[in-house]
Amino acid sequence: EVQLVESGGGLVQPGGSLRLSCAVSGFTFTSYWMHWVRQAPGKGLEWVANINQDVSEQYYMDSVKGRFTISRDNAKNSLFLQMNSLRVDDTAVYYCVRGEGFIANYWGKGALVTVSS
Amino acid sequence: DIVMTQSPDSLAVSLGERATINCKSSQSVLSKSNNKDYLAWHQHKPGQPPKLLISWGSTRESGVPDRFTGSGSGTDFTLTISSLQAEDVAVYYCQQHYGAPITFGGGTKVEI
16 A cells, blocks of 8 residues: 655744655655645645656755755655745645656645744 | 646536536647647545546546546646536646646635
């Protein structure tokens, strides 16, 4: 059974940092792109970043470039999102998503990140 | 960036009736090299993570009921639910998988 389990969410003050983790199982991690997608309260889905199988390619949405870093540990079947200089508008549920290329084809349950003073 | 525009924002459909959701991309997502449309549809039910229904414009994922049909090409796409069931109440999103940045439509809420 495919599983993607996010952790590391929580409440942080504006300007602070948070690191999300995603532990995966049930599939060959090294065969897939991985993505982070978020959903702000009452809003739609918004792609944040992705990374390819061998870590040679990463892409980011414009508003997080220079603040967020996506990474993966293929030996530990884990995906990460380091989030720095957090802003109130980064508040969202962050989903870890397996990708068939750029097709978001399996979603974790999400982790809530709240940026507030 | 490719902008994805969905319509309508919401629709109410009677059980057993047809639901039609439209998605328009700001530029073509049809690849000339393989003649495939890089367009996916996702279903997002309350309290659950989103679920991929259709990719490549019209290819249904395994286990997705055949009442869900994706159609269209280039810049104009449609998701049709042929006979709405109670369990189909959800928000539906189109997503282009043509290139980075990946972009989603704004979503269409389907209600009974």
